[in-house]
Amino acid sequence: MDRGETMLAALRRELREEVGVHLTGEARLVGLYANFREFKSDHVALFAVPHNAYAHKPCRSPEIAESGFFPPDALPEGVTGSTARRIAEAVQGLPPDELW
Secondary structure: OOOOOOOHHHHHHHHHHHEEEEOOOOOOEEEEEOOOOOHOOEEEEEEEEOOOHEEEOOOOOOOOOOOOOOOOOOOOOOOOOOHHHHHHHHHHHHOOOOOO
């Protein structure tokens, strides 16, 4: 988030800049997570965006090596355990963990 930016404004900007997703509807906050790995003191906000709530215009970002859209039960190889758990929380409605 940039200084003075709301969480939803940051979500819209980051999606647009990094993966070419333009929100056309509502996003649902799934959870807030602390990430203290690699000596960070960071928090991550995870949002779920329904299929009918965005338009996708692919773009390249120096911050993102690769992106794609996958069914939750067919994630690509190499997805981290934390990422798989966050997806399960969003899709299955599980209570979010505190840590990323």
